[in-house]
Amino acid sequence: MxxxxxxxIQLHTAKEICEQILYSHSKVxxxxxxxxxxxxxxxEQKNDNESLLSREEGHASLIQATARFFNRKIHDGGFxxxxxxLTMHEKIARVAIPLTSKHVILMSIENDVNHTDLILNxxxxxxxxxxxxxxxxxxxx
Numbered sequence: 599m600x601x602x603x604x605x606x607i608q609l610h611t612a613k614e615i616c617e618q619i620l621y622s623h624s625k626v627x628x629x630x631x632x633x634x635x636x637x638x639x640x641x642e643q644k645n646d647n648e649s650l651l652s653r654e655e656g657h658a659s660l661i662q663a664t665a666r667f668f669n670r671k672i673h674d675g676g677f678x679x680x681x682x683x684l685t686m687h688e689k690i691a692r693v694a695i696p697l698t699s700k701h702v703i704l705m706s707i708e709n710d711v712n713h714t715d716l717i718l719n720x721x722x723x724x725x726x727x728x729x730x731x732x733x734x735x736x737x738x739x
Contacts, residue, residue, distance in 0.1 A: 690707070
């Protein structure tokens with residue numbers, strides 16, 4: 599487990615986390631880790647999936663999704679910390695899950711799956727041991 603005071607993610611750890619998420623379920627298309635300042639630490643995609651965006655568009659999309667995720671922190675005091683966000687598009691679902699207080703995991707998932715079940719039962723368990731103690735856990739009732 600990464601230490602609570604160490605907010606840096608090493609490249610090999612980021613790649614390991616992305617690959618673990620990417621292969622946690624057949625419907626996961628891509629996984630990336632970004633810093634709160636928009637820097638993309640790691641981005642992995644399954645080779646057998648057709649890319650929906652150009653490389654430049656994909657890069658811009660990750661930066662925008664990171665900014666949106668960290669902008670939600672404004673409401674953490676009232677709503678509580680964001681556990682994950684899910685955006686449904688016609689062709690794909692985009693999910694963001696905090697990894698540390700300064701890093702977010704972004705992923706794209708096919709639409710023909712129960713996204714909440716996938717997040718709670720497949721993706722979240724794949725990353726739980728990598729998360730910092732100051733990031734809230736998902737708890738099923």
